[in-house]
Amino acid sequence: MTNMLTLIMFAVVVTILLIIHIKRKDDEFKRKLELEQEFQETLVAITSALPCTGLIEVTGYDQSANCSTExxxxxxxEVLLEHIKREYKEDLSGVELIRENDRALCWIRNGDLTIEAISRPPAILGNLQHLTHELLLNQQGVVHCNRCKRDYQANQLKYAPHTGGIGWNYDSFWCSEGHLISKGNQLIVCGVYNQK
Ligand SMILES: [Zn+2]
Structure with a gap:
């Protein structure tokens, strides 16, 4: 009788483990399918967009407010391409097109850099906000401020470093008239305020 009970208990445990295993495999399979679908949709969105040319134009972006600047x-x-290769050392094969640099690389490789007209990245690439901010940090690019209607070389912009205060921190670029061009490079500073 005890043996029978042990056998039944063993069978129940094995069945439960089997169900957990099947469920886990099923979840993994579904996740894989979702990722594959996401990859294909992103690829179509990038390859069917207007092609990348030799000159890219984006709207400045404020990452702290999640909105465009004026x-x-x-x-x-070419400058962006070199930057991606140097900073991210990416090879597109097998990449899931999740990160901004992967997507930008895919768009650039599907374009024609000999075309001199200006191109704008497709919606799925947004304002290339992280990459654009990084290029400004490298003093690359030309900026037009819509508020003071003036053009600036990247090295003519005023740079405000991270404040180092507790919470989210950003560094930023401003035109000479004090208009925000780009805010990014997000980092968080942890700590506690002194109570007085
Ligand atoms: Zn300005």
Missing amino acids: SVIQFKT
């Missing part, structure tokens, strides 16, 4: 930034595609 500025337009232009940079040579």
